[in-house]
Amino acid sequence: MARLAVSADLKQRDRQLTDLQTDLRVNNAKLAEAQQAEALIMRKSRGLDDAKREVDLTV
Structure with missing residues (x-):
């Protein structure tokens, strides 16, 4: 009986x-x-930040 219980457990x-x-x-x-x-x-965000900086430099 105990073996069955242990086996089931x-x-x-x-x-x-x-x-x-x-x-x-x-x-x-x-x-x-x-x-x-x-x-x-994050890569896209960095790309966007780079593009913003470029625009700021040309203005």
Whole structure:
């Protein structure tokens, strides 16, 4: 009886671990996507700032 309980508990923990690992992979992918988007925005912002400086210099 105790063996069955331990076995069931281990199976449940194994499922939880698998679920958490899946969640972690999904979250890591979302984080990487957000970081790429942030980097793109920063590059565009720097480009815009450079263009503004050029306009200011020509005026």
